[in-house]
Amino acid sequence: MTMPSKILDHDAIRRAVSRVAHEVLEKNKGTGGLCIVGIRTRGAVLAERLKECIRQIEGAEVPVGILDITLYRDDLTLIDTQPVVRETSIHFDITDKKVVLVDDVLFTGRTIRAALDALIDFGRPANIQLAVLIDRGHRELPIRADYVGKNIPTSLNQNVKVVLEEVDSRADEVVVEERSKEARDKDAEKKK
Amino acid sequence: MTTEWTHKDLLDVKDLSREEIELVLETAKSFKEVSARDVKKVPALRGKTVVMLFFENSTRTRASFELAAKRLSADTINISAGGSSLSKGETVLDTARNLEAMNIDAIVVRHPSSGVPDVLARHLKAVVINAGDGCRAHPTQALLDLFTIKEKLGKIDGLKVGIVGDILHSRVARSNIWGFNKLGARVTVCGPSTLMPPGVEKLGIKVTNDIDELIRESDVLMLLRLQKERQENQFLPSVREYAKRFGVNQERLKQAKKDIVIMHPGPTNRGVELSAEVADGEYSVILDQVTNGVAVRMAVLYLLLGKGKSKVEEGNV
Numbered sequence: 001m002t003m004p005s006k007i008l009d010h011d012a013i014r015r016a017v018s019r020v021a022h023e024v025l026e027k028n029k030g031t032g033g034l035c036i037v038g039i040r041t042r043g044a045v046l047a048e049r050l051k052e053c054i055r056q057i058e059g060a061e062v063p064v065g066i067l068d069i070t071l072y073r074d075d076l077t078l079i080d081t082q083p084v085v086r087e088t089s090i091h092f093d094i095t096d097k098k099v100v101l102v103d104d105v106l107f108t109g110r111t112i113r114a115a116l117d118a119l120i121d122f123g124r125p126a127n128i129q130l131a132v133l134i135d136r137g138h139r140e141l142p143i144r145a146d147y148v149g150k151n152i153p154t155s156l157n158q159n160v161k162v163v164l165e166e167v168d169s170r171a172d173e174v175v176v177e178e179r180s181k182e183a184r185d186k187d188a189e190k191k192k
Numbered sequence: 193m194t195t196e197w198t199h200k201d202l203l204d205v206k207d208l209s210r211e212e213i214e215l216v217l218e219t220a221k222s223f224k225e226v227s228a229r230d231v232k233k234v235p236a237l238r239g240k241t242v243v244m245l246f247f248e249n250s251t252r253t254r255a256s257f258e259l260a261a262k263r264l265s266a267d268t269i270n271i272s273a274g275g276s277s278l279s280k281g282e283t284v285l286d287t288a289r290n291l292e293a294m295n296i297d298a299i300v301v302r303h304p305s306s307g308v309p310d311v312l313a314r315h316l317k318a319v320v321i322n323a324g325d326g327c328r329a330h331p332t333q334a335l336l337d338l339f340t341i342k343e344k345l346g347k348i349d350g351l352k353v354g355i356v357g358d359i360l361h362s363r364v365a366r367s368n369i370w371g372f373n374k375l376g377a378r379v380t381v382c383g384p385s386t387l388m389p390p391g392v393e394k395l396g397i398k399v400t401n402d403i404d405e406l407i408r409e410s411d412v413l414m415l416l417r418l419q420k421e422r423q424e425n426q427f428l429p430s431v432r433e434y435a436k437r438f439g440v441n442q443e444r445l446k447q448a449k450k451d452i453v454i455m456h457p458g459p460t461n462r463g464v465e466l467s468a469e470v471a472d473g474e475y476s477v478i479l480d481q482v483t484n485g486v487a488v489r490m491a492v493l494y495l496l497l498g499k500g501k502s503k504v505e506e507g508n509v
Contacts, residue, residue, distance in 0.1 A: 068222065071234040071264075071494075082197060082498045084215075085222040085491075121231040 004177035016149030021053035065090030095123035109143035260489035334367035357416030
């Protein structure tokens, strides 16, 4: 098995988030009507960081919410143990707002599909934009990101692991590792 | 949290571990937020069917279960003893088997005889949830009481809890005693000795008939409904005497700790177990219990109904 390779380190992640913050401000011409919603768990952390970057650049506070998409997953009836449901906290009205949805890795697009359904239950935003730290390809739904920290071409036999200090209690990094044979076999079993 | 939910049915709090109870309470926290939204519905149980099979009257529990199922997008039907073939002599098990033949996913059952939910659970593939059986158990009531206390006081461990009233006939008391014991609260029960089950202290709780001392000591005071329909054997000289000796009123509450929590599973007999002022007063959490009931039942339905085949690794969906 090949060694896991580090794609981004702490500084590279910081620069990527900072660039995305500039792009968000440029595209939306400032912070008017803007709000950020992060998908639990690591998207929520990145949403906080994005807000902080925007505050440093623009001097304006943008409201941040946290979305838990568990109840909207399309595979709820397929998994053996129920995923733990965590709280969603969006304490502002998103109707007519420009919502920047934030997640760590964009892969099949199914998480984002669930997040869009969940968001729309909260109101009718003017638009929803998608910001991700990593886009690893292999979409199964017609979804694309508006802002990407880094594009990483991967194979389906790889995992992309995002480590963020706030939740993982160790230095930030993004690594790509080969999936174990057992995990792949389990997957193949599932498809049968 | 790594606790896994492995039960097919929910029959009694007795069957749950401390960790499992905590998992329900934690899950319920997220569901409480769903009921506070404008759109009070999530798609988690889309396509599932839940049957309410009620052989006893109920307002709260039945409405609460039905709302819980509907807010999770499950379909619900209601069957009560009076309007069904049960009045034509069909057995409970046959009724349940016929319902199961229509591919329902869960049965929420309330029955005046203890143990009926267990019999159904043994014979059915569908999930069985006990919504109160005889004098034995009412697990979702106990879970919502625990949730409410945790919400109000921040913890359960080490609290002193007084349960007052007709302990003998109370399934709410029994399920709550199990729950409090498992989560580390100390329970004292109080009531007329004719309404105290013999050997109740073997459950690891204290027994008293001094309501005033209990009020002074307790962090939580849970008042039970005097079940007038079960008093035909003259357990009490009169309801008035009961109210005088064990009823909680403003005057008695003056001796209580200043953040005491007053609970009642409903329906209340105002002027019997508690005065109207206490029921509507600042210490009462009776309506919070009702609000939380929906969240806790959503959590229970979610945990029991969402099982399937294989696991998806986190981060790869």
